[in-house]
Amino acid sequence: MHHPEPSALGFSPAGWVSLAIIAIFLIAFWKKVPGMLAGGLDKSISEIKKQLDEAKALRAEAEALRQEYADKIANAEKDAAAMLEHARHEADAIVAKAEADTTEVIARREKMAEDKIAAAERAAVSDLRAKAADAAAVAAKGLIAARHTAEADKALVDQAIGSI
Template identity: 60%
Template sequence: MADIATLFVAEGPAAFGVDSYQWVSLAMLVLIGVFIWKKVPGMITGGLDDKIAQIKQQLDEAKALRAEAETLREEYASKIAGAQKDAEKMMEGARREADAILAKAEADSEAMVARRQRMAEDKIAAAERDAVDNVRASAANAAAAASRSIIAEKHDAEADRALADKVISSI
């Protein structure tokens, strides 16, 4: 034990009767005194307070930005929901319009088919009338031709004179 104690006891020159470890202690006291006299602790705490204030300001700005971002997110979420509702309404309107167009097209095609059927029936009826008229005209022409030939065969000049005398006497 004694050997260890001698290791820690420094034997060396002393100035003004003060050992080296006492000079170090005195230097530390002077340094601490200068720090206090120059208000170094106040500067350190002031710097720390400034840093704390900056951090608080940054946190407040971050909170404000977060609140703004959440507001924008909610706004865009509502816009997206509104856009989806509008798209659904537009799709429903388009479906109704397509159904109406389809129904109108079907009605128009049915009306067109009915018109064309009537036109065809009218053409057929006109063709029938023309055919009947042609048959009647042909029959009348044939009857007239047959009458002429019969009259020519059975009616001679003597019969013509008797007929002419009969007509003249009736007048």
């Protein structure tokens, strides 16, 4: 069975659809729709490229900034280590100076103590000599007073005169 196919002005439905599509394409070309589509796509592509370039520039700037801060951190760590080492050297120098000063003070005080002891010994010896001289004078006075009488004095005087 064969069914008759509708037609208008001698065109079948497939022909009308083909004519409509051709008309749409012709109007689209006449209104420059492909150019607008290509321009829109080109514009989108250029916008995307611009954003990519900006992203690359931002990334490069971020990398440079990261490197700069990494360098600063490394320098800060080096400076901190140098300051710590310097502080250790200063502390060692202070300790060494304190030890030297302490040794010097101890030596000076020992010398002062020895000088005081020597002075005390000299004073004691001098005092002892003075007391011994006083005791000898008192003893001599007592002996002279006890042994020398007037007769002994007369004999001494006669002896002294005789020797002259």
